Amino acid sequence: MTPQGEPRPLPITALGGLATGVRDCVADLARIEVPGLAVLTVQVAPDARTASWQVHERRGPVGGGTLTPARPCSPDALPPALLAVLLxxxxxxxYRHLLLALPPGMAPDLVALDVAEGHVRGQALADHLHIDTxxxxxxxxxxxxxLSSGDRLLDRGLAIGPxxxxxxxxTAARHLASARTVVTSNAHDPDPATSARAxxxxxxxxxxxxxxxxxxxPLTGALWTPNLPALxxxxxxxxxxxxxxHGPLPAPRQPRAPEFGVRTTYWSSRRPMHPQRLHDALARICPDVIRGHGHLWLANRPRSIHRWESAGEHLTIQTAGTWLPEHDDKAWQAASAERRTFAALLWHPYYxxxxxxxxxxxxxLDAPSLHERLNSCLLTDAELALGLDHWRLPDDPFAEALGIEAA
Incomplete structure (x- = not known):
């Protein structure tokens, strides 16, 4: 209870991930071993037009139902009727804690953000619910x-709608990027080296x-986890x-030290990239990369921030917003405090x-070779000296993907 005698907001752990077997296992272990914990499991039909839910306590299921939202279910948010169930x-x-077990195609961080900021019939969910992790x-x-797969979620029956x-x-890479707790299992993997690399x-x-x-x-078949409090x-x-x-210019994280052959490298430059050279180099940049993310600017698109997202055989370069103008107080105030801080610290008189x-x-990963390929895509000193008016190309290789930059 709060000092005023009101019930404390119910803490919620949003659990997602492609490994539904691991998800269900940890949900069962948690509801049995953690006093006062309940599990709310959500499932979405293949056509995304219906969703079902079930509540489990220590002794088993205690309620559930099926609902048909006005709009097809989204990967980024629960239907309003399910928000009402949470409330x-x-x-x-x-209950003292709720474990929200989400379908593998849902983004648990965006679902959690929607719950944290959502309303049901004018009632703020934050008055009654608290996202824990x-x-x-x-x-x-x-x-x-x-992480190396070229399959789509549809191919495995994991998509949120057709x-x-x-x-x-x-999706696997984004689940990991959003997680503050990672639950793992290697019950089906007899190779310790593979598990260590994973x-x-x-x-x-x-x-x-x-x-x-x-x-x-392996003798008794029993399952347990020594660190359930992590959830x-x-x-x-x-x-x-x-x-x-998920914003236009996320702050990059510092890479971890290499371990078991896994290496992460960070590359940066203040110079723009030559769009044609970058387009031609993509085939040489991507093959050895399991995951790539960040942002760049193309010389012929000086206003636009472009997000780079690659995972396995998938690569997306898309427009994510615009760079902050130097003398536009309205644009600066609209940006996040963290972005304004970085912009002020890193501001360059020319760029x-x-x-x-x-x-x-x-x-x-051969980091030096990868950096060399990326550096070869930057404008040279001679090209840079020509100025903005000479950076535009008659044939833009990214025109179809990115469209025309707004004036």
């Missing part, structure tokens, strides 16, 4: 294959604060961090806020 569970004051369930025996075109690799991949691709592993006894009471969720990560920053992760 109802909180108002009962029956966001977690991802990972099968160590499949992680490397998933129009969901996301790939398995990009754990190293999880370390490099996520900014997690804690890790819990589901242990398997509960950590208060790792930061809405500003989620907004920044302004503009810069390229990319982070790449791979196994046995």
């Amino acid at each position: 109802q569970l909180a108002r009962t004051a029956r 966001v977690a991802a369930a990972v099968d160590l025996s499949r992680l490397e294959d998933d 129009t969901d075109r996301r790939t398995v690799a990009e 754990v190293a991949l999880a370390r490099h691709l996520s900014a997690y604060r804690s890790l819990t592993h589901i242990c398997h006894d 509960i009471g950590r208060n790792h969720f930061d809405p500003d961090d989620v907004r920044d990560r 302004g806020e503009r810069r390229c920053e990319l982070t790449f992760t791979g196994i046995d």
